[in-house]
Amino acid sequence: MKKESKGRVTRDGIRIHEPAEFAGMRKAGELAARILDDIIPHVRPGQTTGEIDRIITDMVEAAGAKSATIGYKGYRHASCISVNHVVCHGIPGDKKLKDGDILNIDVTVIVDGWFGDSSRMYVAGRLSRKAERLIQVTHDALFRGIEMVRPGNTFGDIGHAIQSYVEAHRMSVVRDFCGHGLGRVFHAPPNVLHYGRPGTGPRLEEGMFFTIEPMVNLGRPETKVLADDWTAVTRDKSLSAQFEHSIGVTADGFEIFTLSPAGKFHPTWG
Ligand code: MF3
Numbered sequence: 001m002k003k004e005s006k007g008r009v010t011r012d013g014i015r016i017h018e019p020a021e022f023a024g025m026r027k028a029g030e031l032a033a034r035i036l037d038d039i040i041p042h043v044r045p046g047q048t049t050g051e052i053d054r055i056i057t058d059m060v061e062a063a064g065a066k067s068a069t070i071g072y073k074g075y076r077h078a079s080c081i082s083v084n085h086v087v088c089h090g091i092p093g094d095k096k097l098k099d100g101d102i103l104n105i106d107v108t109v110i111v112d113g114w115f116g117d118s119s120r121m122y123v124a125g126r127l128s129r130k131a132e133r134l135i136q137v138t139h140d141a142l143f144r145g146i147e148m149v150r151p152g153n154t155f156g157d158i159g160h161a162i163q164s165y166v167e168a169h170r171m172s173v174v175r176d177f178c179g180h181g182l183g184r185v186f187h188a189p190p191n192v193l194h195y196g197r198p199g200t201g202p203r204l205e206e207g208m209f210f211t212i213e214p215m216v217n218l219g220r221p222e223t224k225v226l227a228d229d230w231t232a233v234t235r236d237k238s239l240s241a242q243f244e245h246s247i248g249v250t251a252d253g254f255e256i257f258t259l260s261p262a263g264k265f266h267p268t269w270g
């Protein structure tokens, strides 16, 4: 007989974790957040994304943890680094960052079997006004979504909060990628959509663990994946931004597992 982990799975296939299991996510989330803090001084014009990824790889190893992305579906790096019009899953490489580039760095680590997944925006050099606006709206949209997390609300409430905020600022929410359940696995049910209608979708219950990770475009929402089979870009080449937290549903709200120990989730400049 297969050994089952304890606990319950809802009829939507969403695992309900026990209060004691929050401790595992706290440790994994904290490491992901600390790496995203510590990488800040390495993001500057002239630096390559490949070098940033190499530093992240070393940080994961120095912490005695494992990268969740190295070896995942053939992916070979400890981070995804998505520059300017790259929406997500940018592959680190030898292209140098230029003054004014904006980038998302996404790191997922495994600590004691638990997955911590988070991403933030960074800027190389000087930030343009329009990029600053995009980044601010994306960050605030994530938090509009997080504020909907409590038992009894639905995943549609989260998506609606994000979409309505973004569209009120005349920007668009990417539909082609979503957040996901996680815990002792990287990607589990449900798909966490960043758009939707209030009251729709599965109901939130205490003990659910998932990410919220909205991608927001200055132009149209459509994306395409490049020939490398990973890099997703905006079809209209408009700038794109993303922030991601790993979250648990508590008895009366939420816990963010990937909060920045240094209070640097945003902004990462100034
Ligand atoms: N960390 C990403 C997420 O938020 C997944 C990256 S998978 C990779 O779900 F293989 F591209 F690294």
Ligand code: CO
Residues within 6 Å of the ligand: 117, 179, 180, 211, 213, 244
């Ligand atoms: Co994720």
Ligand code: CO
Residues within 6 Å of the ligand: 106, 107, 108, 117, 118, 119, 244
């Ligand atoms: Co991620």
